[in-house]
Amino acid sequence: MTGPVFPPQFADQLGSLLAWRRDVRHFQRLPLPDGMLDHLLDIASLAPSVGNSQPWRFVRVVSEERRSAIIAHVEAEDRQAAAIYDDDARAAYDGLKLHGLREAPEHLAVFCQTDPEAGRGLGRQTMPETPVYSVIMSIHTLWLAARAMGVGMGWVSIVDPAAMNSLLDVPDDWRFIALLCLGYPAQESETPELVRRHWQDRLPADQTRFIR
Numbered sequence: 021m022t023g024p025v026f027p028p029q030f031a032d033q034l035g036s037l038l039a040w041r042r043d044v045r046h047f048q049r050l051p052l053p054d055g056m057l058d059h060l061l062d063i064a065s066l067a068p069s070v071g072n073s074q075p076w077r078f079v080r081v082v083s084e085e086r087r088s089a090i091i092a093h094v095e096a097e098d099r100q101a102a103a104i105y106d107d108d109a110r111a112a113y114d115g116l117k118l119h120g121l122r123e124a125p126e127h128l129a130v131f132c133q134t135d136p137e138a139g140r141g142l143g144r145q146t147m148p149e150t151p152v153y154s155v156i157m158s159i160h161t162l163w164l165a166a167r168a169m170g171v172g173m174g175w176v177s178i179v180d181p182a183a184m185n186s187l188l189d190v191p192d193d194w195r196f197i198a199l200l201c202l203g204y205p206a207q208e209s210e211t212p213e214l215v216r217r218h219w220q221d222r223l224p225a226d227q228t229r230f231i232r
């Protein structure tokens with residue numbers, strides 16, 4: 021069977037998708053259409069995984085109590101995180117919006133089943149952390165697929181992982197990886213928000229590429 025042939029314009033469009041993918045923290049309150057999140061998770065599940073172990077576990081948080089508990093937890097962690105900065109850095113930190121949990125119609129928690137049966141151990145004997153890498157691949161796939169459909173996604177890591185396991189009542193051998201907000205973005209930009217807000221510029225290539 022021959023697969024699809026991608027026309028040259030496809031590479032350009034893919035480039036724009038990558039350039040316009042953003043971490044989104046400002047959402048419209050509009051819900052996603054029925055079935056859209058499942059469709060996106062089907063696409064995220066096409067990601068590569070060590071030994072084809074597919075260790076991603078996606079938890080869609082729909083209960084109002086749990087959503088509120090997550091928001092309260094993240095806001096408490098955020099205040100603690102702020103405490104390491106002083107003076108100007110503290111003022112800059114306080115000016116950042118680091119999550120859109122209040123407005124985003126969807127909260128999605130992503131876990132890694134650390135020693136899944138699927139894959140039968142293939143590829144992870146010497147690097148037991150590879151299931152985690154696999155989950156991160158699925159999150160990036162989800163991020164791009166969402167953006168391609170006009171849906172924004174934001175990653176929230178100002179979280180105590182153990183608290184997420186207990187708040188969401190998931191097994192102890194599921195390692196918390198990410199809390200994600202999804203919804204329609206309130207604004208779009210080709211420039212990351214942390215660059216626009218002068219928190220952190222993109223690094224010059226010579227600081228990230230080496231030849232040996």
Ligand SMILES: Cc1cc2nc3c(=O)[nH]c(=O)nc-3n(C[C@H](O)[C@H](O)[C@H](O)COP(=O)(O)O)c2cc1C
Pocket residue numbers: 041042043044045117118119175176177178211212213214
């Ligand atoms: C592992 C990971 C954790 C992140 N955690 C947060 C977070 O807690 N809050 C936040 O506002 N952005 C978070 N981000 C988003 C980054 O700040 C963002 O990717 C970066 O500033 C570049 O912006 P861009 O994604 O729009 O290109 C996280 C991203 C990653 C990959």
